[in-house]
Amino acid sequence: MSVALLIFVATVVASLLALYTGRPATDTESRSGGGRRRASLLERCLFRPYWLVRARQYDTLVTSGFVHGDLFHLLFNMMTFWFFAFPLEARIGEAAFAVLYFVGLVVSDVGTYFKHRHDPHYASLGASGAISAVLFAHIVYFPDNSILILPIPVPIPAPVFAVLYLFFTWYSARQQRGRINHDAHLGGAVFGLLFVLLTDPAAYGGLLRTISG
Numbered sequence: 001m002s003v004a005l006l007i008f009v010a011t012v013v014a015s016l017l018a019l020y021t022g023r024p025a026t027d028t029e030s031r032s033g034g035g036r037r038r039a040s041l042l043e044r045c046l047f048r049p050y051w052l053v054r055a056r057q058y059d060t061l062v063t064s065g066f067v068h069g070d071l072f073h074l075l076f077n078m079m080t081f082w083f084f085a086f087p088l089e090a091r092i093g094e095a096a097f098a099v100l101y102f103v104g105l106v107v108s109d110v111g112t113y114f115k116h117r118h119d120p121h122y123a124s125l126g127a128s129g130a131i132s133a134v135l136f137a138h139i140v141y142f143p144d145n146s147i148l149i150l151p152i153p154v155p156i157p158a159p160v161f162a163v164l165y166l167f168f169t170w171y172s173a174r175q176q177r178g179r180i181n182h183d184a185h186l187g188g189a190v191f192g193l194l195f196v197l198l199t200d201p202a203a204y205g206g207l208l209r210t211i212s213g
Contacts, residue, residue: 003094004085007101008078011127014066015074018042042067046123047109049116065105065127077127084131084138091141092200097134100195104133108188111173112181124181132188133195136162140196140203143210159211165189 018041047064051057068074089097108129116122139145139158146155156164166189173182196203 002086002089003098003101004081004089008081008085011066011068011081012074012078014041014045015068018045018067019070019074042125046125047112048120048123049109049113050118050120050122052113052117061106061109062102064109064125065130068126073126077131080135081127081131085134088134088138088141092137096199100133100137100192101130104188104191104195105130107191108132108184111183111187115183124184126181126184128181129184129188132185133192136189136192137196138192140193140207143207159207162189 021041045060045063045067047060048055048057052060068077085097085101092100105127109124112124139162143158145158147158147161148155149161166186169182169186169189172180173186
């Protein structure tokens with residue numbers, strides 16, 4: 001069984017268990033490391049920058065990537081993962097894919113930590129940061145592909161999508177609006193590009209040829 005498939009199954013199962021089992025934690029439990037045993041699975045897995053060091057919740061850097069806030073969040077992330085993770089894993093191998101995904105998951109939270117480390121009420125969850133790393137590594141290896149984003153009816157060339165995505169996430173992160181963690185998206189995307197640059201710089205040759213026409 002591939003690493004990508006294990007991640008996919010584990011994320012779906014953990015997310016469904018977190019969404020439909022246990023009870024919500026009380027406000028006191030949510031804010032205190034001492035309430036971890038009584039908190040629901042979803043609450044316990046949340047990445048809370050304020051409590052990361054204070055309550056030693058270091059494991060949430062990883063566990064937060066395996067739970068999602070609702071079914072739409074889960075479905076969107078898993079669809080993206082399904083289309084891009086498996087071809088990438090076949091190209092770079094299981095070991096490299098595992099490093100890309102899990103290191104990307106942790107690195108994508110760095111910006112979130114520094115921005116919200118003084119806010120005891122902020123929490124984040126979802127695999128979006130790691131999936132952004134996978135998506136951008138995939139773009140480097142498969143630059144001739146096009147990406148379809150609903151509701152836009154026209155496929156977007158992968159390099160064009162990469163530029164637009166980076167600009168959008170950077171701008172959205174500066175605005176700090178809505179519930180989406182754009183910092184994680186941006187951090188994951190940049191890590192995906194750096195990962196390929198460090199592990200297989202020759203892969204950028206194909207991307208440059210595609211850009212140059």
